[in-house]
Amino acid sequence: FTINNQTVSESCPSNIALIKYWGKYDNQIPANPSISYTLNHCKTNTTVEFLANEPFSVQTFLAGNEEVKFAEKIEKYFRNIEQYLPWILKGKYIIRTENTFPHSSGIASSASGFGAIAKCLMNLDEIFSGKDSEEESLRKASFLARLGSGSACRSLYNGLVVWGESQVRGSSDLFAVQYPNDEIHDIFKNFNDWVLLIHEGQKSVSSTVGHGLMNTNPYAERRFQEARENFGPMKEILANGDMESFIKLVEHEALTLHAMMMMSEPAFILMKTGTLEVINKIWDFRRITGLPLFFTLDAGANVHLLFPNDLEQNKIEDFINQELLLFTQKNGVVKDVMRF
Numbered sequence: 001f002t003i004n005n006q007t008v009s010e011s012c013p014s015n016i017a018l019i020k021y022w023g024k025y026d027n028q029i030p031a032n033p034s035i036s037y038t039l040n041h042c043k044t045n046t047t048v049e050f051l052a053n054e055p056f057s058v059q060t061f062l063a064g065n066e067e068v069k070f071a072e073k074i075e076k077y078f079r080n081i082e083q084y085l086p087w088i089l090k091g092k093y094i095i096r097t098e099n100t101f102p103h104s105s106g107i108a109s110s111a112s113g114f115g116a117i118a119k120c121l122m123n124l125d126e127i128f129s130g131k132d133s134e135e136e137s138l139r140k141a142s143f144l145a146r147l148g149s150g151s152a153c154r155s156l157y158n159g160l161v162v163w164g165e166s167q168v169r170g171s172s173d174l175f176a177v178q179y180p181n182d183e184i185h186d187i188f189k190n191f192n193d194w195v196l197l198i199h200e201g202q203k204s205v206s207s208t209v210g211h212g213l214m215n216t217n218p219y220a221e222r223r224f225q226e227a228r229e230n231f232g233p234m235k236e237i238l239a240n241g242d243m244e245s246f247i248k249l250v251e252h253e254a255l256t257l258h259a260m261m262m263m264s265e266p267a268f269i270l271m272k273t274g275t276l277e278v279i280n281k282i283w284d285f286r287r288i289t290g291l292p293l294f295f296t297l298d299a300g301a302n303v304h305l306l307f308p309n310d311l312e313q314n315k316i317e318d319f320i321n322q323e324l325l326l327f328t329q330k331n332g333v334v335k336d337v338m339r340f
């Protein structure tokens with residue numbers, strides 16, 4: 001390969017898991033398979049300036065502000081993937097990123113961030129080492145993104161995406177794959193995800209620490225097994241459009257992730273008072289109206305409000321605007337709609 005100065009730009013969305021990845025083995029091998037929706041509106045835009053033949057170093061800017069901690073993380077990541085990209089330590093990097101969603105909103109920026117960087121690296125690799133097919137290039141980007149942040153590997157694809165060996169065709173522990181489109185009922189191809197921003201600021205536990213705590217959690221094995229088993233019903237639900245079972249399964253997954261953290265040593269409670277109040281409001285609303293509004297959670301206090309994008313969504317939106325927005329901090333709500 002021959003390397004020279006290059007500037008490449010890419011954009012990558014975040015994602016929200018329905019069956020959660022929580023717990024991993026060496027080299028970012030997930031302890032169980034996971035499935036997510038890609039959040040088309042929550043994106044990271046990244047520009048990588050590569051200065052060939054300069055000593056290896058990384059400088060990063062987030063929305064124009066230099067971020068030294070992030071640069072250290074990327075530097076470590078680049079050293080880690082040298083075995084796959086032999087040119088990677090042969091230059092200086094100036095990386096500029098910005099998110100289309102509010103800073104410190106708690107929306108997973110590591111997924112979109114590592115996804116965008118992995119895509120930029122694949123662009124450079126194709127310039128230096130030759131072009132791959134579109135499919136192969138995406139798979140490699142997903143593989144590289146996984147080594148930065150596990151959940152990031154799912155952000156390379158649109159719609160419903162699976163990471164981890166499971167009953168899903170072609171799935172792998174090494175990269176994500178798109179869930180087969182012909183096995184998805186139409187109701188799931190057009191879905192709202194509104195993130196209710198309950199709490200701004202630092203999360204009480206990083207995902208690195210969180211995954212690590214699963215190593216000593218006495219319930220971990222049972223949880224990994226359950227997640228694997230949940231792919232059975234999930235496949236059926238996605239095919240037949242059974243919303244009631246979908247709601248039950250997705251909420252159970254979210255609460256299980258939080259329960260695992262409560263049962264770890266040391267214990268963490270990732271919800272805030274507002275999180276619990278919102279969950280109770282959602283359950284009351286569903287009991288009274290029968291409308292399909294439900295939630296999932298990341299490893300934090302914010303609530304992802306999920307509901308189909310259909311004729312009845314006005315009633316759900318009114319309820320969110322009138323009752324649930326009271327529990328948010330100043331950023332309010334980030335709206336996304338998945339269409340695929």
Ligand code: PMV
Nearest residue numbers: 017020021149150151207299
């Ligand atoms: O990708 P990581 O290591 O930051 O892990 C994220 C894990 C969850 O977001 C909590 C769940 C998931 O599957 O995305």
